[in-house]
Amino acid sequence: MLDANLKTQLKAYLEKVTQPFEIVASLDDGAKSRELSALLHDIVGLTDKISLREDGSDARVPSFSLNRPGADIGLRFAGIPMGHEFTSLVLALLQVGGHPSKLGADVIEQIKGVRGEFLFETYFSLSCQNCPDVVQALNLMAVLNPNIRHVAIDGALFQKEVEERQVMSVPSIYLNGEVFGAGRMGVEEILAKIDTGAAARDAEKLSAKAAFDVLVVGGGPAGASAAIYAARKGIRTGVAVERFGGQVLDTMSIENFISVPETEGPKLARALEEHVKQYEVDIMNLQTAEKLIPAKNPGELHEVTFTSGASLKAKSVILATGARWREMGVPGEKEYKAKGVCFCPHCDGPLFKGKRVAVIGGGNSGVEAAIDLAGIVAHVTLIEFDSQLRADAVLQRKLHSMPNVKVITSALTTEVKGDGQKVNGLVYRDRNSEELHTVDLEGIFVQIGLLPNSDFLKGTVELTPRGEIIVDAKGQTNIPGVFAAGDVTTVPYKQIVIAVGEGAKASLSAFDHLIRTSAPA
Structure with missing residues (x-):
């Protein structure tokens, strides 16, 4: 099932497994069951920490669960997790095997503290670059909290189930038999929906933060670049993002990002985020900008409020909110979104x-x-x-x-x-x-095409009739101390490499503004 190169890589990963566990497969005589069996035999042949049973009785066939002795872990794959989901499988093997997650300690404790009974079912497709984020988030939550169970289901393999539930887009997530959500979600977003007090607590924490020298709004290529350039100047830098990566997350293949011959959008988005995390940047996730309140007088602070209820202040602001898919705007479109x-x-x-x-x-x-x-x-x-x-x-x-x-x-x-x-x-x-x-x-x-994410700026920053932020050669808007970069601006040619450059330029311009108007903190 796995070629020699992939086996070598997987064997190296499985050396990180510290706690023995078993895979229990539910199979029949079909071709897909034989294919899954071959994959699982390849896996257990690479480590003595994992054993395999093929006497499972789950209703979904082929499928398999990962079970650790003495632990109640509800984690199952229904289908053959190859393609984009192979990484999800590897991470699940490591996490069930005791390898720690990279999540922050506070988020891990929040997951462990969730009470109630949660059975999640996620429908994915092997060609979906958005699905692994959801699958990996819910798998990890199932490993950390016995109250949370998760089944990742290949929609193409379970067509009857997909048609009965009328699943028309992936990832589609069900909780306890009811629709929970659709589209990309991470751990923090899922937690915010099931831990009802989390959003208010987070908003209160954010609002209590000290003012930033530079606040970047948006975490796509322009926002990531702006954050890195600001942080390298040694000034207090914050990034408020709805989702790190922006439109890059929805891009399948990237072949024109200079020095990177070929990559995929989600992979590049992860690299951008990891690069930002190399610096002292305060990253604030799940924050959708609601309003910009410009400083009234020189030397005062700009303020950005968010739909979460949070409010952040800064000496300078870089708007890098990107763009979204343009809709047709015809009758029936909204009613049948994700339903065809x-x-x-x-x-x-x-x-x-x-x-x-x-x-x-x-x-x-x-x-x-x-x-x-x-x-x-x-x-x-x-x-x-x-x-x-x-x-x-x-x-x-x-x-x-x-x-x-x-x-x-x-x-x-x-x-x-x-x-x-x-x-x-x-x-x-x-x-x-x-x-x-x-x-x-x-x-x-x-x-x-795309529409700029600038609705929250109407009446404050000068926009074109199409909603693009008007900027000069330095990325400066019509408001002193407020800059903009990337696809949300009037800069032509909406390309990743251009957005990265524009983010750097806006950040350098913001620093120049700071040293000419006030001493950075």
């Missing part, structure tokens, strides 16, 4: 195997999505507003070579249709004839 309306073909594509889908948008992202999906689904209809596709010629040639793709140009999507539970079609208007047409389908992937 999707934004990540890599994550959710496998759930539409053998079904009909549409891709909205004829730029590079849209055409790449259509090509990707054409290898999975029964049929793809690509709908483009313009009279021609805008993607690179090489992508267009590849698209037109695929027999199960239909391209419709000069078309405006006007409505998403559904049966009350899930998408069953869309309506578009032919911009030449003005006729309305209906396309019967099960999924819609929206790929029409």
